[in-house]
Amino acid sequence: MMRLADITSPRDLRSLTPPELVRLSKEIRVFLIDSVSRTGGHLGPNLGVVELTLALHRVFDSPSDRVLWDTGHQSYVHKMLTGRQDFSGLRKEGGLSGYPSRAESVHDLIENSHASTALSYADGLAKAHRLRGESERCVVAVIGDGALTGGMAWEALNNIAASANPVVIVLNDNGHSYAPTVGGIADHMAELAATGTDERPKGNLFENLGLSYLGPVDGHDIAALEAAFGAAREAKRPVVVHCRTRKGNGYPLAEQDTRDHLHAVGSFDPVTGQSAAQPAATWTQVFGDELVRLGTERPDVVALTAAMLHPVGLAPFAKAFPDRVFDVGIAEQHAVASAAGLAAGDLHPVVAVYATFLNRAMDQVLMDVALHGAGVTFVLDRAGITGDDGPSHNGMWDLSLLQAVPGLRLAAPRDAAQVRAQLREALDVRDAPTVVRFPKGAVGPDIPALARFRTLDVLARTMPHRERCDLLLVSVGAMARVCTTVAERLAALGFAVTVVDPRWVKPVDEALCELAADHEVVAVVEDNLRVGGVGSALSQALREAGLANPCLAYGLPLAFPRHCARDRLLEEMGLGVTALEQQLRDVLTSHLPLSRRMTMT
Incomplete structure (x- = not known):
């Protein structure tokens, strides 16, 4: 009897009997629960696609046939069946990625972990196959977890339908993304699923295209799935196979988890489902609780989410004000433009998204919000390096991209107190977009200011008796604790350092230029790209003010970081305490005037 450990290639599945496939499905689920409970990861989506993945790989011949996953977090079973069964280091340095990875396998063609993209890849691949005369190759796009709510998916469907190329679209319809899928598309899917083949509504959206x-096909019946996939393959034209699956299938704790079916988890007890980590206040929770308070005070405050009500902290607001929250599905562009409409209607919308997903809506931020002077507040969760989820989920572009938006004001809180204060300040702005950005994880203790210099918070000042200090260290947001620790270490070496938090980092505060005039060297530390970030903006402001201070930008390199722990990545990139101290010590030693260096020796 073949077991999971015996599967090294999808072709190994071809010889299995129906009873053997059932046993293998159960073994895969046990493996998933055991592995993900230890490492964390996306559990619910993968429990729901076990039979679907087995059937796919028995009918289609990967990698000759191209199997694309949208979203990529439902590809764990695919990894197992393509020779990757060591999940001990899942989402950790040196281990498997939590998404498809070209570096891992020829069976992974695209590394998509932003939703609604795979159909566009499929359209392009099918056209390439036709032009190259590769008529026997098939392109399969598995789209699920709410990805069909994204507008880009429908742009692709429009083109796929017109091309008549052989693309098999596997609709993994589990009715959920993080939360229940919303909107007219979801209602139509439910209507299709509620009827048999002979009773299908005449207005079938796919057939009308x-x-x-x-379909609908039972997504947990391997024989039915294989029959549907085989028919789709033989059709030699675009076909939608509508598969109804249950998120978390086969694991009662996930099936009963009505919030998100154990969608994405840290390590947990597989018997109770309880998290193995001690609960700690997170940046997200601080934001969510404060927004409820603001909602109580201000009836004009409304909130929008792109299918991520719980992950971005809007669930408490939705519970308190259910008619003032709008979940638009995985449609960030629409969310932003809709927010501009809400602002035009004299409301103040708060758009809460992961920082990495704001990239998808930059045109709307520019042309629909900023151009119209709309009072919209963007709250960017998971800003900076997030680590475990890999290159696509790091929120490391926002401080650079948003520098180009006229009139936009950007806040980077350093702690929980500042999240609360700066969120309130942002909502007081009614004639321009505002942004509040913070990282992933526990928020930690507050970092009080020692003093104020104009509008700046002074977090540390070593050797305050000195009229002219060695270093002005500008801390951006959550880098404050690193900066104050580095200042202490540099002070022990005899350097006079001032650490300031500008709080609002766009536009550049004039007080920074005034303070810089009393320092030999200026350095900006930000959890964002060095290219075009706060450091670049301050350097330009200093030049325009006629100051010649060296202004050094310490941020992230222009690259896609591998999946790895956040602290490890920051240290490697020069943003950890040890690395930053060494760099600044070398700079100060070389830039300080000779007379100052002599007093230190």
């Missing part, structure tokens, strides 16, 4: 439609 010109696509063939098969």
